[in-house]
Amino acid sequence: MPGWQAIYQQLKDKNLEIVAVAQDTNGIKDAGPWITAANPTFTALIDERHLVSKLYNMVNVPTGVWIDEQGKIVRPNEVAFVDDRFKNFSGLDSAPYLNALRDWIEKGDKSVYRMSEERLREKLAVNDPDVILAAAEFALGEHVYKSGHLREAIPHFKEAQRLNPKSWNYKRQAYALSDAKRDYGTTFVDEVEKAGGSKVYYPPPDLTPGAATKDKQPQE
Amino acid sequence: MKWGISIGVSTLFLLMACVSARGQETHATIIYDDHATEISSANVDRGQLWITTVDLKRATGFALKPQGICRDELCFPLPKFRKQEFVRQSSGKTWFSLMTFARLVHQPVAHDEALATWYFGLRSDQRQGLSSLEAPDFTLPDMNGKIHSLSDFRGKKVLLITWASW
CATH class of the missing domain: 1.25.40 (Serine Threonine Protein Phosphatase 5, Tetratricopeptide repeat)
Structure with a gap:
C-alpha cells in the first residue's frame, strides 16, 4: 500500500487511477489497518468475496491489470511490485514493471508493453x-x-x-x-x-520491450 | 393396442410420481449470484435439487415462462424433449430442477450436504466477459462503506491491483 501511494503521487496527473482491491474474507477487520496506515488518496476497495480474483482469474497477490480509457484490458494478471520491500523473497526488482507502467501511461496504445489481443486472450482464457x-x-x-x-x-x-x-x-x-x-x-x-x-510463486513478468505486442509465432 | 400403450404410459407416469415423491423434503440454503436465500421446502432427489417456481424467483430472480427460464432480458430456452428433467408438477405446485438448469448453462455448483447449502457459481454467459477483452466490471465498498465501480473510471487509465492482508 505505501508504495502505491508514492507512484500515485507521481502519475495521478497523467489521467491514471489506481484501484487497489483487498482480497480478504474478513474484510475491513483484516484489511482495514493496512489501509488506515497507508492513508491512500487512490481508490482502495474491500472485496470479502475475492470477486475481482474470480472475475479476472487471478491466482496470487499482488496482481496487476492495466485497463485503458475505454475499459479494455491492456496487460493482465502479472506480479505487480511497485517497490522493493519483498525483493529478498521474490527476487523481483520493481523498476522494470514501473518503467513499463510509465511507458504505457505516456504512450497508451503505442507503448511497447501493450499486449497483443492474441496474447491477452491466451492469458485470460479459462476453459478448465x-x-x-x-x-x-x-x-x-x-x-x-x-x-x-x-x-x-x-x-x-x-x-x-x-x-x-x-x-x-x-x-x-x-x-x-x-x-x-x-x-x-x-x-x-x-x-x-x-x-x-x-x-x-511470483513468476517474473515478461517486460522485454515489444515482447507482449507480438502475436505468438506459429509452431514449426 | 392404443389402450395398452396409454395404460403403460400412465403407469410409467404414476411410477415416476411415486419415485419423485420419495425425494426428501428439506430445508435448503441456496446461494445464487452471491446472495443467500433460505428455502423451507426444497426437494432433494438423487442428487437433484427441486424448488418451487415461487422459490426459484425468490432465490435467483429467474421465472418459468413459455419461452424458457427468464430474468429480465436474459432467457434460456429449455430443451424441448427434456422438459420433464427441468419442470414437474407435484402437490399443486410447479417445481424446477436447479441442478439440471446449472448443467444447461454450464454453471459450477458446490454443495455442503451437512449444512444443506448449495452454491451456484458464474454461468458461462457471466464468464464470457474476458474473451471480449473488456475489463469485467465490479462494484465494491471502500473503508467508509462508499460504493465504487470500476466503470466509474471510464476515460482514465486504471492500474487495478489486488492485494491482501494475509
Whole structure:
C-alpha cells in the first residue's frame, strides 16, 4: 500500500487511477489497518468475496491489470511490485514493471508493453472445468466460514485447492483463517518450496520491450 | 393396442410420481449470484435439487415462462424433449430442477450436504466477459462503506491491483 501511494503521487496527473482491491474474507477487520496506515488518496476497495480474483482469474497477490480509457484490458494478471520491500523473497526488482507502467501511461496504445489481443486472450482464457468449479468451492467455503462454521468450511477450501492447485489465493486465504499446520497439514513456506520456490510463486513478468505486442509465432 | 400403450404410459407416469415423491423434503440454503436465500421446502432427489417456481424467483430472480427460464432480458430456452428433467408438477405446485438448469448453462455448483447449502457459481454467459477483452466490471465498498465501480473510471487509465492482508 505505501508504495502505491508514492507512484500515485507521481502519475495521478497523467489521467491514471489506481484501484487497489483487498482480497480478504474478513474484510475491513483484516484489511482495514493496512489501509488506515497507508492513508491512500487512490481508490482502495474491500472485496470479502475475492470477486475481482474470480472475475479476472487471478491466482496470487499482488496482481496487476492495466485497463485503458475505454475499459479494455491492456496487460493482465502479472506480479505487480511497485517497490522493493519483498525483493529478498521474490527476487523481483520493481523498476522494470514501473518503467513499463510509465511507458504505457505516456504512450497508451503505442507503448511497447501493450499486449497483443492474441496474447491477452491466451492469458485470460479459462476453459478448465476444474478451475471453474474451484471458484464455486472456494466461495461456498467462504460462505460456510462466515456463517460461523470454520470446521465445515475446511473441506471446501481443500477441494478448491485441489481443483485449482495454481491458486495461491485459495491456499493463503484458507490458511489465514485457521491453523494451516493443524487443518491443512502444511504451511505457506512449505507449499512455496514444494512448488519450486519463489520464482514459481511470483513468476517474473515478461517486460522485454515489444515482447507482449507480438502475436505468438506459429509452431514449426 | 392404443389402450395398452396409454395404460403403460400412465403407469410409467404414476411410477415416476411415486419415485419423485420419495425425494426428501428439506430445508435448503441456496446461494445464487452471491446472495443467500433460505428455502423451507426444497426437494432433494438423487442428487437433484427441486424448488418451487415461487422459490426459484425468490432465490435467483429467474421465472418459468413459455419461452424458457427468464430474468429480465436474459432467457434460456429449455430443451424441448427434456422438459420433464427441468419442470414437474407435484402437490399443486410447479417445481424446477436447479441442478439440471446449472448443467444447461454450464454453471459450477458446490454443495455442503451437512449444512444443506448449495452454491451456484458464474454461468458461462457471466464468464464470457474476458474473451471480449473488456475489463469485467465490479462494484465494491471502500473503508467508509462508499460504493465504487470500476466503470466509474471510464476515460482514465486504471492500474487495478489486488492485494491482501494475509
